[in-house]
Amino acid sequence: MSSEAYEPGRIQGLTREMIDALMAMFEKASAGAIAVDRESRITWINDSYCQLLGKRQSDIIGQPVRRIIPHSRMPEVVESGDPLLLDIMEHEGQQLVVTRLPWYDGQGDANGAIACVLYDDLQPLTPLVARYRRLHQDLQAARKALARRLRSARYSLSDFVGATPQALEVKRKARLAAGRDMPVLIRGETGTGKEVLAQAIHAASRRAENPFVAVNVAAVPETLLEAEFFGVAPGAFTGASKYRDGRFQLAHSGTLFLDEVGDMPLPMQAKLLRALQEGEVEPLGSGQVQSVDVRVIAATSRDLPAMIAAGQFRSDLYYRLNVLEILVPPLRERPADLGILCEGLLAELAGGAGPEAGITREALELLGRHSWPGNVRELRNVLERALTLAEDASVLDVRALAQALPRLGTAETGRNPGVGPGDAAALPVRPLADVLARAEADAITAALDATGGNRTRAARLLGVSRSALYERLGRMSCKPDTCPGSRTPD
Numbered sequence: 001m002s003s004e005a006y007e008p009g010r011i012q013g014l015t016r017e018m019i020d021a022l023m024a025m026f027e028k029a030s031a032g033a034i035a036v037d038r039e040s041r042i043t044w045i046n047d048s049y050c051q052l053l054g055k056r057q058s059d060i061i062g063q064p065v066r067r068i069i070p071h072s073r074m075p076e077v078v079e080s081g082d083p084l085l086l087d088i089m090e091h092e093g094q095q096l097v098v099t100r101l102p103w104y105d106g107q108g109d110a111n112g113a114i115a116c117v118l119y120d121d122l123q124p125l126t127p128l129v130a131r132y133r134r135l136h137q138d139l140q141a142a143r144k145a146l147a148r149r150l151r152s153a154r155y156s157l158s159d160f161v162g163a164t165p166q167a168l169e170v171k172r173k174a175r176l177a178a179g180r181d182m183p184v185l186i187r188g189e190t191g192t193g194k195e196v197l198a199q200a201i202h203a204a205s206r207r208a209e210n211p212f213v214a215v216n217v218a219a220v221p222e223t224l225l226e227a228e229f230f231g232v233a234p235g236a237f238t239g240a241s242k243y244r245d246g247r248f249q250l251a252h253s254g255t256l257f258l259d260e261v262g263d264m265p266l267p268m269q270a271k272l273l274r275a276l277q278e279g280e281v282e283p284l285g286s287g288q289v290q291s292v293d294v295r296v297i298a299a300t301s302r303d304l305p306a307m308i309a310a311g312q313f314r315s316d317l318y319y320r321l322n323v324l325e326i327l328v329p330p331l332r333e334r335p336a337d338l339g340i341l342c343e344g345l346l347a348e349l350a351g352g353a354g355p356e357a358g359i360t361r362e363a364l365e366l367l368g369r370h371s372w373p374g375n376v377r378e379l380r381n382v383l384e385r386a387l388t389l390a391e392d393a394s395v396l397d398v399r400a401l402a403q404a405l406p407r408l409g410t411a412e413t414g415r416n417p418g419v420g421p422g423d424a425a426a427l428p429v430r431p432l433a434d435v436l437a438r439a440e441a442d443a444i445t446a447a448l449d450a451t452g453g454n455r456t457r458a459a460r461l462l463g464v465s466r467s468a469l470y471e472r473l474g475r476m477s478c479k480p481d482t483c484p485g486s487r488t489p490d
């Protein structure tokens with residue numbers, strides 16, 4: 001048989017007898033053979049492959065191939081029209097050596113594909129496979145370790161600091177939520193510790209050993225939300241060459257934390273509701289559903305009932321998410337927690353390296369006069385900044401904190417030294433990148449102050465998208481010099 005006979009459009013070079021002989025050979029010599037149509041549904045499978053899969057032929061015929069063989073790459077072959085001559089495929093812990101060929105119609109279009117398992121026992125390929133297996137095991141172990149690190153909860157309930165009645169009520173509700181496998185909605189302004197609580201609930205729940213996966217809805221561009229949540233099948237869109245799990249699949253058997261759920265566009269809300277109701281998700285472009293067992297904890301800084309009234313949030317989704325509600329009060333409503341919070345945050349900032357700094361009573365009073373639009377996150381940033389400015393002094397005093405507090409929030413103290421226009425001549429020369437980063441941080445701080453910490457409105461005021469604002473906040477939170485709520489005196 002000449003090699004041209006395989007080229008698309010030259011199918012006429014193959015006779016019916018040749019095809020019959022080829023299939024008979026597959027049937028006899030391989031450990032399994034299978035054929036799919038152009039929709040990648042199984043049209044034929046031989047007995048040995050059925051035995052290998054442990055299924056009956058009647059349960060297999062007509063099914064999408066990935067439903068029966070999850071790692072099959074036959075859909076890729078049908079899609080691309082290119083053969084995959086030799087590959088090792090994982091199936092239920094077994095490694096199979098497979099070959100996959102496209103099947104063309106008379107016009108040269110891929111009409112389906114055939115595949116056969118050349119070896120279901122890798123013995124003949126021992127030296128090569130031993131090396132592959134070792135590398136594969138190392139890779140799996142490294143992936144698992146990384147996934148465990150990325151998907152485990154960092155916080156427990158003791159990390160939510162507060163001793164006021166309001167804080168204790170929050171903890172009581174979180175403990176209640178941990179004991180029941182129900183959806184939870186955490187409401188509160190930005191930086192009040194909603195994610196700390198979500199992680200703590202997961203860590204104290206029966207799912208603690210399983211993944212905790214967080215997704216910030218506001219930070220994902222609208223067009224990517226569905227792929228981010230439900231995953232992507234190869235070929236779903238340009239550039240999607242491999243199967244990718246969504247957050248639902250990654251959180252399987254664990255907890256999915258939906259941060260800023262109020263920022264979810266309406267069409268996506270409908271899809272999320274369906275996933276929660278059915279316990280099933282459909283990766284983009286796959287045409288197949290997958291069962292998922294996920295406990296959802298959602299959080300928002302927005303007024304969802306008002307959004308429902310304005311037609312911006314689905315009431316059915318709200319009731320599904322809000323089986324148990326935890327309202328986290330803003331820091332300004334529990335100023336009595338400032339002392340214990342400063343203590344906890346200063347210990348955390350010391351990071352176990354040396355003794356942690358203290359804070360004077362007057363400095364604490366100064367903090368009590370600030371409005372804290374960024375709540376505990378802002379407090380942490382201010383303390384970190386004050387420590388830097390005080391050159392890691394053992395006690396933070398009024399002077400250190402007055403310098404570290406943002407100008408807008410301490411207007412009533414009148415103590416924070418800012419740089420007025422007349423001071424321009426006194427400004428030291430600094431690298432342009434630093435100056436620009438600080439200007440950006442100041443603009444963001446001002447916008448967050450002006451909107452009481454509402455990031456969506458702040459982004460609008462700044463004329464940037466929400467995801468751009470989140471990206472900048474993420475960058476700034478690593479740099480004390482530019483974190484919102486901090487300012488270096490010049």
Ligand SMILES: Nc1ncnc2c1ncn2[C@@H]1O[C@H](COP(=O)(O)OP(=O)(O)OP(=O)(O)O)[C@@H](O)[C@H]1O
Binds near residue numbers: 162196259377380
């Ligand atoms: N009660 C608290 N005790 C200790 N630390 C807290 C508390 N609340 C918040 N923090 C700290 O503040 C920072 C922000 O917390 P977190 O991310 O949980 O807030 P959030 O409410 O989820 O904010 P956002 O709505 O902006 O996502 C974290 O560094 C966290 O450790």
